[in-house]
Amino acid sequence: MEWAAGVVMPLTKPNQELRRDLQGLASDLKWSAVELKRIAERISLSGNDPDAQAVLRMCRSFQDAEERLAGYAEETHLGLIVRVKTPCEVPE
Numbered sequence: 001m002e003w004a005a006g007v008v009m010p011l012t013k014p015n016q017e018l019r020r021d022l023q024g025l026a027s028d029l030k031w032s033a034v035e036l037k038r039i040a041e042r043i044s045l046s047g048n049d050p051d052a053q054a055v056l057r058m059c060r061s062f063q064d065a066e067e068r069l070a071g072y073a074e075e076t077h078l079g080l081i082v083r084v085k086t087p088c089e090v091p092e
Contacts, residue, residue, distance in 0.1 A: 014083040015076055022073035029066035033059045 011019065036059045044052035075081045 011077065011079075012082075014085055015079075015081075018081070018083045019073050019076040022069050022076060026066045026069035026073065029062045029069065033062040033066065036062070 036055050040052045040055040040059065043055060072081060076083075
């Protein structure tokens with residue numbers, strides 16, 4: 001985090017984990033949107049344009065969410081979003 005005085009403060013471990021998680025989720029959504037676009041192309045080529053358009057709408061939704069998550073990761077890096085403590089692990 002950078003302050004006006006030029007002092008750089010390192011991220012705490014919980015904030016590093018939060019940033020890494022947000023970046024990972026954003027990357028997963030980006031990859032999913034790319035794959036769904038390929039699927040939409042094949043669906044369209046098979047003559048099913050309504051379903052292809054529905055898949056493309058999903059892609060746009062994923063891309064919007066990816067951009068928001070990437071923005072949150074950057075805000076975490078800048079210290080605008082902080083995690084007070086690491087959350088408890090949830091059993092699977």
